[in-house]
Amino acid sequence: MKLKPDLPDALIHRGVAYLELRDFSLALADFSKIIELDPDDADAYIIRGDAYLGKGDFEFAMKDYQKAIELNPDDPKTYIYRGLAYLDHEDSDFALADFSKAIETNPDDADVYIFRGLAYLGQDDFSRAFIDFDKAIELNLDNANAYVIRGDAYFGKGDFNLAMEDYSKAIELNPDDAEAYYNLGLIWMHRQNWQETKLNLTVAKILKMDIVANFHSIYDSIADFEQQNDIDLPEDITAMLTA
Numbered sequence: 001m002k003l004k005p006d007l008p009d010a011l012i013h014r015g016v017a018y019l020e021l022r023d024f025s026l027a028l029a030d031f032s033k034i035i036e037l038d039p040d041d042a043d044a045y046i047i048r049g050d051a052y053l054g055k056g057d058f059e060f061a062m063k064d065y066q067k068a069i070e071l072n073p074d075d076p077k078t079y080i081y082r083g084l085a086y087l088d089h090e091d092s093d094f095a096l097a098d099f100s101k102a103i104e105t106n107p108d109d110a111d112v113y114i115f116r117g118l119a120y121l122g123q124d125d126f127s128r129a130f131i132d133f134d135k136a137i138e139l140n141l142d143n144a145n146a147y148v149i150r151g152d153a154y155f156g157k158g159d160f161n162l163a164m165e166d167y168s169k170a171i172e173l174n175p176d177d178a179e180a181y182y183n184l185g186l187i188w189m190h191r192q193n194w195q196e197t198k199l200n201l202t203v204a205k206i207l208k209m210d211i212v213a214n215f216h217s218i219y220d221s222i223a224d225f226e227q228q229n230d231i232d233l234p235e236d237i238t239a240m241l242t243a
Contacts, residue, residue: 178207
């Protein structure tokens with residue numbers, strides 16, 4: 001994000017550095033000073049809103065995003081930032097409204113279609129989600145992340161073949177995509193192809209994914225996975241997901 005050049009560069013850079021270091025209190029102090037110097041800079045309110053979100057102050061973040069919109073109502077990025085905040089807050093209706101407004105302003109931004117698709121998924125509206133994911137890929141055929149996200153949606157519906165196609169395409173575009181390898185491993189696990197399961201989980205681990213944490217973010221335990229899917233995992237796969 002580019003703030004107005006007449007503001008003190010050191011203050012801007014320091015605030016961004018604090019934000020990246022997750023020192024939100026110091027970041028807020030710097031961004032508040034920037035706003036004091038120029039209360040009409042919409043971007044300054046957006047970035048302070050991000051700092052408020054990092055600190056967990058959702059209401060203050062919303063006030064800053066709203067102020068940014070009042071100052072520059074035709075800028076799609078404010079709607080995107082606020083929509084993402086709503087999405088993270090599980091307010092899918094408000095997120096959808098903001099992403100739709102951003103698309104109305106800039107219909108060629110592939111990422112916003114991904115975000116809106118995720119909001120539709122939050123409402124279990126798979127049909128509209130897939131329309132948006134397809135549009136995102138149409139606008140940017142080389143976006144590996146779009147294929148991973150659409151693959152996740154197919155996976156959630158139980159369409160394993162389509163999910164595998166998307167994960168494989170993501171890996172073709174980005175051979176270092178650990179999430180795509182991990183998710184392929186999960187599909188092979190459901191299909192009880194243990195050689196492919198182990199191969200893909202191993203690659204994901206080599207690419208620095210914490211496969212144990214990811215597995216246990218979905219399942220309480222190995223026994224939970226086995227009970228839900230009526231599958232007995234072999235010892236070597238169990239060891240990979242508990243070590």
